[in-house]
Amino acid sequence: MSAKRRELEQKIGEMEAALAQLKQQLNQAVAEEQHESIDHLDDHLQEMDHKWENIRDFWPIVVQEFRDRFGKK
Amino acid sequence: MSKETVLTAPAPDLVDSRVAELAQGPTWLKWIQIAGLVYLLLVAVSLIGGGFKLAAGDHARELFAFASNPVAGLVVGTVATALIQSSSTVTSIIVGLVAGGLPVGIAIPMVMGANIGTTITNTIVSLGHVRRGEEFRRAFSAATIHDFFNILCVLIFLPLEIMFGLLERLGGWASSYLVGAESLSMKGLNFIKPIVKPPVEFIKTALAGLPVELSGGIMIALGVLAIFVVITFIGKLLKSIMVGRAKQILHSAVGHGPLSGIASGTVVTVLVQSSSTTTSLVVPLAGSGVFSLRQVYPFTLGANIGTCITALLAATAITGPNAVFALQIALVHLFYNVLGVVVIYSVPFLRELPIKGAEKLADVAVGNKLVALAYIGGIFFLVPFLLIGLSNWMLG
Numbered sequence A: 001m002s003a004k005r006r007e008l009e010q011k012i013g014e015m016e017a018a019l020a021q022l023k024q025q026l027n028q029a030v031a032e033e034q035h036e037s038i039d040h041l042d043d044h045l046q047e048m049d050h051k052w053e054n055i056r057d058f059w060p061i062v063v064q065e066f067r068d069r070f071g072k073k
Numbered sequence B: 001m002s003k004e005t006v007l008t009a010p011a012p013d014l015v016d017s018r019v020a021e022l023a024q025g026p027t028w029l030k031w032i033q034i035a036g037l038v039y040l041l042l043v044a045v046s047l048i049g050g051g052f053k054l055a056a057g058d059h060a061r062e063l064f065a066f067a068s069n070p071v072a073g074l075v076v077g078t079v080a081t082a083l084i085q086s087s088s089t090v091t092s093i094i095v096g097l098v099a100g101g102l103p104v105g106i107a108i109p110m111v112m113g114a115n116i117g118t119t120i121t122n123t124i125v126s127l128g129h130v131r132r133g134e135e136f137r138r139a140f141s142a143a144t145i146h147d148f149f150n151i152l153c154v155l156i157f158l159p160l161e162i163m164f165g166l167l168e169r170l171g172g173w174a175s176s177y178l179v180g181a182e183s184l185s186m187k188g189l190n191f192i193k194p195i196v197k198p199p200v201e202f203i204k205t206a207l208a209g210l211p212v213e214l215s216g217g218i219m220i221a222l223g224v225l226a227i228f229v230v231i232t233f234i235g236k237l238l239k240s241i242m243v244g245r246a247k248q249i250l251h252s253a254v255g256h257g258p259l260s261g262i263a264s265g266t267v268v269t270v271l272v273q274s275s276s277t278t279t280s281l282v283v284p285l286a287g288s289g290v291f292s293l294r295q296v297y298p299f300t301l302g303a304n305i306g307t308c309i310t311a312l313l314a315a316t317a318i319t320g321p322n323a324v325f326a327l328q329i330a331l332v333h334l335f336y337n338v339l340g341v342v343v344i345y346s347v348p349f350l351r352e353l354p355i356k357g358a359e360k361l362a363d364v365a366v367g368n369k370l371v372a373l374a375y376i377g378g379i380f381f382l383v384p385f386l387l388i389g390l391s392n393w394m395l396g
Helices: A003-039 A041-049 A051-070 B002-008 B012-022 B027-056 B070-084 B087-099 B104-117 B120-129 B133-164 B166-180 B192-206 B212-253 B257-272 B275-287 B293-306 B308-315 B323-346 B348-367 B369-395
Strands: none
Touching: A003 B212, A003 B275, A041 A051, A041 B120, A041 B212, A041 B275, A051 B120, A051 B369, B027 B087, B027 B192, B027 B212, B027 B308, B070 B087, B070 B104, B070 B133, B070 B369, B087 B104, B087 B212, B087 B275, B087 B308, B087 B323, B104 B133, B104 B166, B104 B323, B104 B369, B120 B133, B120 B275, B120 B369, B133 B166, B133 B275, B133 B293, B133 B323, B133 B348, B133 B369, B166 B323, B192 B212, B212 B257, B212 B275, B257 B275, B257 B293, B257 B323, B275 B293, B293 B308, B293 B323, B293 B348, B308 B323, B323 B348, B348 B369
16 A cells, blocks of 8 residues: 555545534534523514514515515606 | 304403413412313313204204315315414314214314414414514525425325225224223213313303304304413413423424424423414524524424324313214324324425425515515415315316
8 A cells, every 4th residue: 555545545534533523513513502592482482472563574574575576666 | 153252252452461461470370270271171162062063953064064075174274273373272163063063074174274274373473584584584484394294284185085084084993992992981081071061051051041043153152262262371371381391392302303303392282282382483493593494394293293182182071972073083183193294204205395395485485575475375365265266166
C-alpha cells in the first residue's frame, strides 16, 4: 500500500469521525431546542385561544393581495 | 329545533368568561368539575338518544334519508364539525343519534367527515404566522398535513365502506362481542343507567304536556347544547390540569422516532380530550422550525386515535337494545382512525402523499394568501357541497 493511499484513507477516517461527531452534536442541539420549545407549551396553548384574532389579522392581508392582483391599476 | 338552540345558547363571551373562571382554582376542584361534566356528557348523549327516539319514532331512517347518500353524510360531518370546531362534540352527538335509531351505515360517513372538519382549527391557528413568510410556510404545512391525511383516509376507506361495509362489519362484530362478553360487557357498565336515567326522565316528564315530536326535538336541542358546553369546558379544564403531563410526554417522545410520536399524540389527545388542541399545538412548534414537518406528522396522527375516547365514553351512556349500535359507531370511529394510521403510515408511498401535498400547498400559499383563503373556504365548505351535487347527479 502506498504512503499516499494510507494518508488519504487516514484523512477520510478522521473526517468521517469528525462528521459523525458533528452530526451527534447537531442532533443534541436540535433535541435541546425541542425540549426548550416544549417547555413553552403553555404559551402555545394560549395561541389557540386567540385563533379568531388570527383571522382578523389574516383578512386585511388577503384583501390587500386581492386588490394588488385584481384591482384597477 | 334550531330556534330552541338559538334561544338557549349562551353568548360566546359569557361562555369564555365562565370557562376562564372555571379554569382557575385548586386542582381537586377542577377534577370534581370534570367528573360533573363527564356526568353531564353522559346525560346529554342519553338525552339526544331519547329525544331522537321520541321525535323520529320508527322513522329515523326516513328522517335521515338525505344522508343515505354517503357523500351527503360525509359533508354533514365535515361542515358540522368545521362550524362547531369540535369533532368530539359531533361524534358524541352522532352516538346519541345512533342510540335513538339512526342507522349505523348512515352515521359512518358522518364520522369520517368529522375527522376532516376538525382540521380547520389548526389551519386557523396557522394563520397567526401569516406575516412571517418562512414561518407561515412551515406552520401552514404542519396544519394542512392533517387535512391531507384525513382526506386520503376518506378516499381509501369510504369506497371500501360503500362496497363491502368494512368498518360497519368490524364495529358490529366488536360491539356484539363486547356487549355479549360477561367480563367487559355493557351489562357491566349498567351502573351508568341508574345515574343517567333520573335527569333524562325528569326532563321527559317536564315536557310531557307537549306534542311528542316537539318534546323530542327539545330534548335533542338540550342534549346538543349540553354536549357543546361540556366539551368546551372540559377541554379548558383538562388543558389547565394536563399541560404539565403533556409536556412530560412530549419531552419523552423527543428523538424517539415516529411510533413514539404517534403514541404521544394519542396520549396527549386523550388527556386533553381534543384532537384540535393536539394538532394546533404542533403548529407553533413546527412554525418556529424547531420541529420538522416529518417530526410533527406522526404526532398529528396520534391525535386522530386519541380523540376516539370521547365517543367511546359517550357510548357508555346508552343502555337498552340500541346500546350495541351506539358502541358500534364509537368502535367504527376507533377502527377507522387506527386502520387509517396503520395503512397510510406503513405504506411509504401513501405516507409521503400528505407530506408532499402539505408542502406544495404551503409553498403556493406563502406567495399567494388568496390560495390559503380559497383552500379553507373550498375544502371545508364549497367542495363538500359541490360533491353532494355531483354525487346526487351521478346517483340520480
